[in-house]
Amino acid sequence: MTLALEAPRFVKTLPLLRVDHVSKTYGDVQALRDVSAYAYPGEVLGIVGESGSGKSTLLRMMNLEETPDQGSYSLNLPETEGNLFDLDRFARRMLCATKIGIVYQNPHLGLLMKHSSSGNVAERLLVAGERSFATLRAKATTALEASEFPLERLDAPPIELSGGMQQRVQLAKAIALEPALLLLDEPTTGLDVSVQALVLDTLKRLQQDRQITMVIVSHDLGVIRTLADRVMVMRRGQVVETGLADQIFQDPQHAYTQQLVHAKL
Amino acid sequence: MSLSELTKPWEAMSYGFLDASAKRELRRKMIKAVAVPGCQMPYASREVPMARGWGTGGLQVSLTLVNPETTVKVIDQGADDSVNAASIRRFIARVAGAPVTMDTLQADLIQSRHRIPEEILSEDQILVLQVPNPEPLRPVQPNMSIARQMHADADYGRMWLQLYEQIVRSGRVMQGASYPSLVHGRHIMTPSPIPRWDVPKLHMAKHLTILSAGREKRIYAVPPYTRVEPLVFSDVPYRVEDHGGLTCHRSGTKGFFMNEIPQDGGTSTYEVSDSEWGVKAIRQRDGEGVIKGETWYKNGEMAQ
Numbered sequence: 001m002t003l004a005l006e007a008p009r010f011v012k013t014l015p016l017l018r019v020d021h022v023s024k025t026y027g028d029v030q031a032l033r034d035v036s037a038y039a040y041p042g043e044v045l046g047i048v049g050e051s052g053s054g055k056s057t058l059l060r061m062m063n064l065e066e067t068p069d070q071g072s073y074s075l076n077l078p079e080t081e082g083n084l085f086d087l088d089r090f091a092r093r094m095l096c097a098t099k100i101g102i103v104y105q106n107p108h109l110g111l112l113m114k115h116s117s118s119g120n121v122a123e124r125l126l127v128a129g130e131r132s133f134a135t136l137r138a139k140a141t142t143a144l145e146a147s148e149f150p151l152e153r154l155d156a157p158p159i160e161l162s163g164g165m166q167q168r169v170q171l172a173k174a175i176a177l178e179p180a181l182l183l184l185d186e187p188t189t190g191l192d193v194s195v196q197a198l199v200l201d202t203l204k205r206l207q208q209d210r211q212i213t214m215v216i217v218s219h220d221l222g223v224i225r226t227l228a229d230r231v232m233v234m235r236r237g238q239v240v241e242t243g244l245a246d247q248i249f250q251d252p253q254h255a256y257t258q259q260l261v262h263a264k265l
Numbered sequence: 266m267s268l269s270e271l272t273k274p275w276e277a278m279s280y281g282f283l284d285a286s287a288k289r290e291l292r293r294k295m296i297k298a299v300a301v302p303g304c305q306m307p308y309a310s311r312e313v314p315m316a317r318g319w320g321t322g323g324l325q326v327s328l329t330l331v332n333p334e335t336t337v338k339v340i341d342q343g344a345d346d347s348v349n350a351a352s353i354r355r356f357i358a359r360v361a362g363a364p365v366t367m368d369t370l371q372a373d374l375i376q377s378r379h380r381i382p383e384e385i386l387s388e389d390q391i392l393v394l395q396v397p398n399p400e401p402l403r404p405v406q407p408n409m410s411i412a413r414q415m416h417a418d419a420d421y422g423r424m425w426l427q428l429y430e431q432i433v434r435s436g437r438v439m440q441g442a443s444y445p446s447l448v449h450g451r452h453i454m455t456p457s458p459i460p461r462w463d464v465p466k467l468h469m470a471k472h473l474t475i476l477s478a479g480r481e482k483r484i485y486a487v488p489p490y491t492r493v494e495p496l497v498f499s500d501v502p503y504r505v506e507d508h509g510g511l512t513c514h515r516s517g518t519k520g521f522f523m524n525e526i527p528q529d530g531g532t533s534t535y536e537v538s539d540s541e542w543g544v545k546a547i548r549q550r551d552g553e554g555v556i557k558g559e560t561w562y563k564n565g566e567m568a569q
Contacts, residue, residue: 089414089418090418115426115430116434122426126429131425131498132499133498133500136429155433155434
């Protein structure tokens with residue numbers, strides 16, 4: 001049985017992101033076993049699964065933070081060709097800075113906690129080579145504004161901000177260079193429900209305004225349901241089911257997916 | 266043939282205090298440092314009869330370079346007559362028999378703590394700077410392994426983040442000393458804690474500068490005629506300290522880097538930081554014939 005969903009015939013464009021037959025082991029633990037995934041431009045791919053199912057590992061690979069034992073990864077963008085896992089450290093960093101944005105569950109991973117919020121966003125631009133203070137300031141402000149960050153706290157360090165605000169800073173940093181791909185690793189876990197709703201609102205608006213391709217990883221079906229067009233269910237390092245979001249939620253086929261959907265309801 | 270014929274007569278210590286292997290280590294690492302301007306070379310830092318952090322790195326370089334014909338000058342924060350400078354100068358003279366001077370123009374080897382003399386150094390002079398913290402990336406990357414990787418990749422974006430933060434917080438760049446500078450368009454170095462005033466003196470300088478950190482065991486160099494560019498934003502120009510308009514209350518010289526001396530009334534007076542330059546001005550005023558060299562700064566402006 002092949003689990004990868006074939007692209008509908010009317011889809012003329014190639015997938016923006018393509019991960020093919022990726023496997024990874026950590027010692028005795030098989031984190032990923034022959035996982036393939038793709039996402040079309042402007043599409044939101046949701047990845048659900050229990051803790052330890054390999055979904056975060058997959059996302060880290062998409063951000064080129066980790067290299068798999070086998071498999072390939074390509075982005076259909078100008079100036080990026082071939083298997084991205086073969087790139088050297090320098091090319092990887094440049095690609096990650098300019099083409100890929102990431103929001104981590106834990107803001108400590110993505111932010112410099114004691115630098116100012118606008119500085120955190122500016123860092124992205126600095127890595128990409130921007131050297132004008134006025135431009136840095138303007139672009140950082142625009143990005144923070146787009147992620148609905150209160151501008152009067154522009155220069156407050158993230159350590160003084162609430163969890164929701166920290167996530168907004170991460171989001172602003174991720175979108176500052178208008179990346180083609182936005183990766184979200186449990187972006188709302190650990191936030192209370194009302195803040196969670198606000199952050200999801202922001203994400204949805206951004207998606208609509210900018211048509212960014214997103215990959216969102218979460219164990220929270222509600223988050224996936226709100227945002228994702230297509231869903232991939234993972235368990236024990238394997239993809240057990242993929243399909244359109246409605247399909248998965250209304251008519252789950254795999255026993256594990258059924259369990260998951262029922263647990264939510 | 267007896268053993269005594271084969272061996273050298275016993276001496277209390279080697280010439281220039283350091284033994285031959287220590288000098289060879291220093292020489293090799295100095296050559297490496299000159300070959301890759303601004304790149305930090307690790308070296309086997311030896312013990313010298315001085316506490317780490319008091320200029321042991323600079324002293325080791327001086328002891329390696331010195332010979333009985335080398336005229337040595339030692340500066341401590343611009344002053345030749347401070348205890349630290351006087352002790353190091355006396356030590357070098359004692360172990361190497363080298364003549365000493367306070368005059369910048371006569372010196373062949375200048376060991377300095379945190380200042381570059383006001384008079385322009387020439388091709389045949391060597392400046393040795395003592396460095397407490399050689400790693401410019403330390404404030405932005407506490408992990409030294411990653412910092413070394415960043416140097417290898419010339420991944421210096423975060424250095425500007427530091428400047429960005431200062432401008433956001435204070436409206437201007439607050440970095441006073443050890444202003445990070447790009448050497449030969451490749452490596453960022455911290456030019457030891459010399460004030461901003463002194464950094465432009467290193468740019469395309471005629472003399473060789475060797476920077477050595479004894480405690481951190483790192484040596485790096487700015488060879489003659491090498492570009493040294495302080496990091497700046499394209500729209501925020503580099504600014505040195507506003508000392509151009511200050512007058513030294515002892516020598517009356519104007520337009521040089523000054524030490525501030527607070528007074529009882531809450532005011533302050535100023536004294537030229539390069540003590541020998543002040544002494545020369547006073548001697549000239551008193552009618553003595555002194556030879557004053559060309560200075561980097563003229564009327565408080567860096568001559569281009």
